[in-house]
Amino acid sequence: MNRYLLGRLWQSLVTLLLATIVVFLGVRALPGDPALALAGEDRDPESLRAIREQYGLDDSLIVQFWQFVSHALRGDLGVSIRTGESVVSMLKSALPVTMELSALAILVASVLGVGAGVVAAVRRGRPAEWAANALALLGLSVPNFWLGLMAILYLSVALGLFPASGFVPFFTDPIANLHHLVLPALILGTGLAAVIMRQTRSSMLDALSADYIRTAEAKGLPSSAVIGRHALRNSLIVVITIVGLQLGALISGAVVTERIFALPGFGKLTVDAVFQRDYPVIQAVVLVTATAYIMINLLVDLLYSVIDPRIRVRGEV
Amino acid sequence: MAIADVTVTAGMPLASRRRKVLRRMLRNPLAITGLVVLGIAVLLAVFAPWIAPHEPTETHLDLAFAPPGTPGYLLGTDDLGRDVLSRIMFGLRASLHVGLLAVATSLVVGIPLGLMAGYFRAIDALISRFTDLVLAFPFLILAVGLAAIRGASLGNAAIAIGIAQIPGVIRIVRSETLRLKSLDFVSAAIVEGAGDPWVLGRHILPNAASVIIVQATVAIPAAILGEAVLSFLGLGIQPPAPSLGTMLSDAQQFAARAPWAAVMPGLAIMLLTLAFNIVGDSLRDALDPKASRR
Numbered sequence: 214m215n216r217y218l219l220g221r222l223w224q225s226l227v228t229l230l231l232a233t234i235v236v237f238l239g240v241r242a243l244p245g246d247p248a249l250a251l252a253g254e255d256r257d258p259e260s261l262r263a264i265r266e267q268y269g270l271d272d273s274l275i276v277q278f279w280q281f282v283s284h285a286l287r288g289d290l291g292v293s294i295r296t297g298e299s300v301v302s303m304l305k306s307a308l309p310v311t312m313e314l315s316a317l318a319i320l321v322a323s324v325l326g327v328g329a330g331v332v333a334a335v336r337r338g339r340p341a342e343w344a345a346n347a348l349a350l351l352g353l354s355v356p357n358f359w360l361g362l363m364a365i366l367y368l369s370v371a372l373g374l375f376p377a378s379g380f381v382p383f384f385t386d387p388i389a390n391l392h393h394l395v396l397p398a399l400i401l402g403t404g405l406a407a408v409i410m411r412q413t414r415s416s417m418l419d420a421l422s423a424d425y426i427r428t429a430e431a432k433g434l435p436s437s438a439v440i441g442r443h444a445l446r447n448s449l450i451v452v453i454t455i456v457g458l459q460l461g462a463l464i465s466g467a468v469v470t471e472r473i474f475a476l477p478g479f480g481k482l483t484v485d486a487v488f489q490r491d492y493p494v495i496q497a498v499v500l501v502t503a504t505a506y507i508m509i510n511l512l513v514d515l516l517y518s519v520i521d522p523r524i525r526v527r528g529e530v
Numbered sequence: 531m532a533i534a535d536v537t538v539t540a541g542m543p544l545a546s547r548r549r550k551v552l553r554r555m556l557r558n559p560l561a562i563t564g565l566v567v568l569g570i571a572v573l574l575a576v577f578a579p580w581i582a583p584h585e586p587t588e589t590h591l592d593l594a595f596a597p598p599g600t601p602g603y604l605l606g607t608d609d610l611g612r613d614v615l616s617r618i619m620f621g622l623r624a625s626l627h628v629g630l631l632a633v634a635t636s637l638v639v640g641i642p643l644g645l646m647a648g649y650f651r652a653i654d655a656l657i658s659r660f661t662d663l664v665l666a667f668p669f670l671i672l673a674v675g676l677a678a679i680r681g682a683s684l685g686n687a688a689i690a691i692g693i694a695q696i697p698g699v700i701r702i703v704r705s706e707t708l709r710l711k712s713l714d715f716v717s718a719a720i721v722e723g724a725g726d727p728w729v730l731g732r733h734i735l736p737n738a739a740s741v742i743i744v745q746a747t748v749a750i751p752a753a754i755l756g757e758a759v760l761s762f763l764g765l766g767i768q769p770p771a772p773s774l775g776t777m778l779s780d781a782q783q784f785a786a787r788a789p790w791a792a793v794m795p796g797l798a799i800m801l802l803t804l805a806f807n808i809v810g811d812s813l814r815d816a817l818d819p820k821a822s823r824r
Binding site for chain 2: 224227228229231232235239242350351353354355356358359360362363365366370460461462464465468469472473483484486487488490492495498499502503506507510
């Protein structure tokens, strides 16, 4: 492993530690007695004492933090104060829904974004470029939850093309599962598609004016082969970069999209937890999101340096 | 992001450079359209209390679900007979309020940190860790945390969005500072014996202003969309105060019966953010004509 990758790994660990401290202190920053908040409705002195004991609230902050981290590392994120269910098992049922939704959205966004970006670059100055640019601008400006509402109103309710809400697990019925997720994935993917389109367009324009493309054309390669082979290869890097940069927006977008389409995922878990003041769940949700964000970005950087060795070199300077 | 053109004009007096940029921008018809739409939206929002046909919270149960075009209710009414047009005007007010508050927050924190990160090598790494940390919490998760700790409100929504935008400001100000620091006029000032605060405030910040302005024009529409999302989820502005986001979440319940109540507020958000994005894009092109010609 070279120095760049080690450094990157170290940075991620430091960030993860800091994020854990922030989450830990956030719960302690709750107004009033955390035991009261954690107890929910059940407020007799006996159970308050039990909670103090369980969470070690009378210990010093350092001890409490160590407890928190060691529990989290063992996969113990506490128990929901609303349902009594373990938070980890709630996450286990919610996360696959969100991961499938996000993966589909990234797929949709990549296909649309790269396609439109290539068209815009190749058809420079023609109506096709103008249309692709206008669509990208619209994609950046339209609130995707509103687009979701409109899609439900006109495509699901009026035309009956898609189910308006609900979810079927993939392994129960793959076709029904996809049928339920097509519309949410399209909606979640619009903003991402717009960003990918803009980036693809500008990197394609760079690539098309590069010497090796002119050489390829001079050799008499048909332009479709030139575009397909040389220029599209770069689009993989574009997509990976954008997904890394837009991950926060994607996670936020997934929460809203799930809310609109009533999907039983991470977003629903999050929003419900806030309204029910279910602090152990909120704490877990924030911690899991931060961890996922840091890990995926690390992965993106590693992938990136595998695909494009120049990054590695630059990182070492 | 190409910054070549700014380098070329860096020696010019700032005032004449700004006039040139403005002239270039006003030659672009799309930019003018964006500015006009933005101007109308701002006027509607600022003067809403005086020009709105109705109070935004005034209910007329006998007039519920009046379609657009009903006399006195140009864009129709919602389930409680509230005037959609008046609520949109007040909603725009709330959107701009949150948008400006959030971006102001991110600039106030981000600009000094970005300047320091770019200027003093010693604290660059420290600020980078801070940036990484903030980035690890997507704005919605930040808003969830803030709402859990301090309750849901317009101010907390703006703070959550503002915090989430700080890393973007730091990154842009830092790279601009790094670039400016290496230019001759800054070195000259340092050789003349100017102190760090003087160099940063007098030479670097004014020259970084255009990049910061472009960043802000992109950040405001993002913040406006963020507010709409948070209010839609119930984590932002609390009813009955009108917000475009809460209007949409209300309208979700009766969208099939009164589609206008769901269509209009969304169109308003879209026009507002579209206008901001167009102005931001054309401002960037005007500042950097080479990039747009590519």
